[in-house]
Amino acid sequence: MTQSLAEDTAAAERLLTHGAMTVEGRLVQASNATLRCDIEFEGLRAKCVYKPVAGERPLWDFPDGTLAGREVAAYLVSQAMGWRIVPPTVHRDGPWGPGMAQLWIEPDPAVDVVALSRANDAAVRRIAVFDAVINNADRKIGHLLPVAGGHVHGCDHGVCFSTEYKLRTVLWQWRGKPLKPLALQGLARVRAELEGELAGRLARLITAEEVEATRRRVDLMLKHRVHPYPPEDWPAVPWPPM
Incomplete structure (x- = not known):
């Protein structure tokens, strides 16, 4: 259900x-x-x-x-x-x-989430792209929720959308690698939505500056077409990582 x-x-x-x-x-x-x-x-x-x-x-x-x-x-x-x-x-x-x-999402107990977080898994890679868009400052292993069929949900997004680059995650295995076509399609979709109704809905939840910073992050990813690198002046991995 x-x-x-x-x-x-x-x-x-x-x-x-x-x-x-x-x-x-x-x-x-x-x-x-x-x-x-x-x-x-x-x-x-x-x-x-x-x-x-x-x-x-x-x-x-x-x-x-x-x-x-x-x-x-x-x-x-x-x-x-x-x-x-x-x-x-x-x-x-x-x-x-x-x-x-x-x-509430009950994760599949048969999936080793530690191994999943380190794997070259397409669903987890999408989460890495999503985290870059929302500037997630706390993507821990335990925030990955794999379910039957291979889909992976993510939870705990309270420290996101800062105007400063604060990306902190356990999912750095794709840093600097080219974005997949599916990722570019998702980025293009959200960029278009950020010019319409989505921008208005976000403005009721985060600041106008944070909405604009989200647009800039998407634009950078669409321009360079690579997964971002860790910040130089901010811890790259949350603690504890689990």
Whole structure:
């Protein structure tokens, strides 16, 4: 059911937006308040992750109270690229106030995510491109969610979209390598959307400067047609990497 909802994004968004949430428990390994919930609407039921703004830990390099919005912005960019990397995600009120709600994805336990993160896997390579677009400052191994059939979702996108180059990831195996045609197609799609409705939707979640910085990152990738290199003045890999 969960994976079918991940593919039927309209149904998933309705459920996440209007469903009644019952908190199951807290994911204690998360640095910010992250709650797993049951959610139900019009007979449809699933699990979701709920991250209330009130539970966000202040950061020195991102404005307070903006992480939930950045998670939703990452979902919108993922959809615009046509890759369904980020599970359906909405901004809504919940048991602990406003925050983000995201469809829970149960990863395939048969997949070794450490090996996957180091592999030359097409689905993971798409995530590396996506992370470069959103300027993801925290792509850890545990944020990869492989499911049956070979698709790989990604989660935890609260520290993205900075105007400064902060790309920090475990997925550097393609640095400097030519972008695949599929990647260029996804970049072209999102660049076109950034001139239309997507820009307006993002502007309600991140700053106008951050939207413009996203355009510039896409333009650079389309111009040079290679995977980016690590920043010179910023740690290239998150810690801990898992």
